[in-house]
Amino acid sequence: MTTRRAFIRTSGTIAGVLSLSSTSIIALAPARAWALELDALTTVQGQTLLLLTRHIFPHDTLDDAVYALVVKDLDTAAADPHVAKLLVDGINSLDATTDGKWLDLSSERQLQIVESIASDPFFEKVRSTAVVSLYNNELAFAHFGYEGSSFEKGGYLNRGFDDLDWLPPPPVEASPQP
Amino acid sequence: MATHGNTDTSVVVIVGSGAGGGTLANELCQKGVNVVVLEAGARESTGTFINDEWASFEQLAWRDRRTSSGSWRLATDFPNLPVWVCKTVGGSTTHWSGCSLRMREHEFNARRVYGDIDGANLLDWPLSLGELEAFYESAEAKMGVTRTNGIPGLPGNNNFKVFYNGAKRVGYDDCHTGRLAINSRPRDGRPACQQLGFCSQGCKTGAKWSTLYTEIPAAQATGRLDLRPGCHASRIEHDKTGKVTGVIYFDPNGNEQRQLARVVCVAGNAIETPRLLLMSESSQFPDGLANGSGEVGRNYQRHTTGTVYATFNEPVHMYRGATVAGIISAESDHRPERGFAAGYQLETVSVGLPSIASFLDPGGWGRKVTEAIDDYANMAALWIIGEDLPQSDNRITLNDNEKDQWGLPVPNIHYDDHANDIAMRNHGFRQGSAIYDAIGARRIIQSPPFPSTHNMGTCRMSEDPLFGVVNKWGQAHEVPNLFISDGSQFTTSAAVNPTLTIVALAIRQADWIALEMGRRTI
């Protein structure tokens, strides 16, 4: 069908390889290479949103694969034409304010431009999506050391709820034995 | 499980099944009274609760649109979600963390003890601690509060260990694992806490008291409770004599229904309760039902709060185990020499990774946010919870420009911080930071309030009908068969988490309602 073809042509893919330093994440991943197919956004748009998210919530050792989850949620939201326009116009505005493509600029210059748009609805859309999507996933849990759902593992009662040993233990009057 | 007819004029109708409504329903049923509970939310269970912060929020929280105004930061940070309460059977006792403290004598006499404070609309409770003591005892026994009734305290988790050691260093000698309505031993058919760390997502073990699986099934077992989940009350009706006659509500199919009643009790939490009264205006009550004083919706209090996060060189894993795992009460007395009236508690709190970025610095971005999150595993946190002052203009009003899914005006929540609130919060930030500083915190972050979990004062109790909405039984001054059965009736907010007092008042109110029904005065 032609509509389907047109659709495929406008959509993109972003891809990457898990860095070897992401050991906690590699343990969860089926393979080191990852790819994300986009429905509404082009490859360059996806790459731009990924890098923008890295500027908004910069974690130097957090793999791109996790940032890609934010792009995925933005791409899903862009099924709504209003959101798609907000994102596409926003990406264009990043490019418009400069001497060239925002993606090609130095990191310092990119950040300056991000700061200049920080009160725009586009920025807020990306920030408010990322503030949840970036941290609410198993890969981020593994990276930052959060253990997530615990009920099925019997809670933390026998899994270190009180294993901190770099401070003296409180007396039993203050903290009774389990 | 009972079914009462919509035209049964003998029933007590309770709006809401949370701490106030759920408890009141059970107490009345135990006394032989037939009760209909209208609950806007669905019925979940320990089996359906989810160990996932955002998914649980979607499952249990009240997410209908609200608006906000005023100088409080929540109007900027969370303008359409300034309040964190639940819409589900059990209400916010599904999400609560169980900290259960009694109010102290001076807090019942805030006006007399704190004096006349500019801009504050202080009033003494028409009730003394002495009158409430026996009901506090019943509430603690019912809820299984640790460190009462011979129930041992919970063991402290890692977040507590950090808190305790810091407290010691700065000279706070009263730090312990608190009084919690969480089983430290199996009790009342419920198991002991497994330290899941998801207290605020609905406790999947049921170790934490919630009306969902304590009061409500107990009431159902009497055969007198007709619990109607998915039913949203929209209006309370009255007759020419000014007595209420029933409640209009939307049933689960969205159809309007009328349930007649002998008595109506409203326990929808301190936003929805005054909203329902305001929406029930009539020619006889032009400013809202029972609002001759003009106090319905006013004096909204939400506690002076703030969070202090600290990161260390070593791991903490604060999310492991009970959310409120410890308390310091040393700052809770009224000591005006600190530069503010009233006091505050310090309690541990923990926030999971999924919502940490939303709460650490609401609206924030960049390295100042992410560098702290990089140390998430090494982070500890505490919460300041202090008495805020009632102010007349801090109030719930109907926003006629915005409608909810029923076509009803959404509530607007206006709050300006009082200078006293700001001074108290800053003091709490200093002390909370000192606790972590004393044991070598690497970084300390003072975060503004997250959406208000404690909501009080919007239909307050008063001796004089001119200054409040209800008398000391929670009975409307102007409408004898209308009761307010939640934190809305608090005259002042007190430096203690509100639920134990809500439950004690509900137990006491049930006695009064049964007595008055017996005397045929209502």
Ligand SMILES: Cc1cc2nc3c(=O)[nH]c(=O)nc-3n(C[C@H](O)[C@H](O)[C@H](O)COP(=O)(O)OP(=O)(O)OC[C@H]3O[C@@H](n4cnc5c(N)ncnc54)[C@H](O)[C@@H]3O)c2cc1C
């Ligand atoms: C995360 C969190 C942690 C907390 N921790 C503590 C703590 O440690 N200690 C403490 O003391 N307190 C705590 N609280 C506060 C505590 O949950 C509340 O004080 C308490 O539940 C209030 O009881 P309530 O009966 O007034 O309202 P709720 O328990 O909120 O119940 C109100 C019910 O009324 C229903 N309702 C409202 N309007 C309507 C309507 N029009 N029609 C039908 N139904 C309606 C709602 O759906 C809801 O189920 C916490 C709250 C939260 C959210």
Ligand code: SF4
């Ligand atoms: S920590 Fe205890 S109270 Fe909290 S959810 Fe887990 S079992 Fe329930």
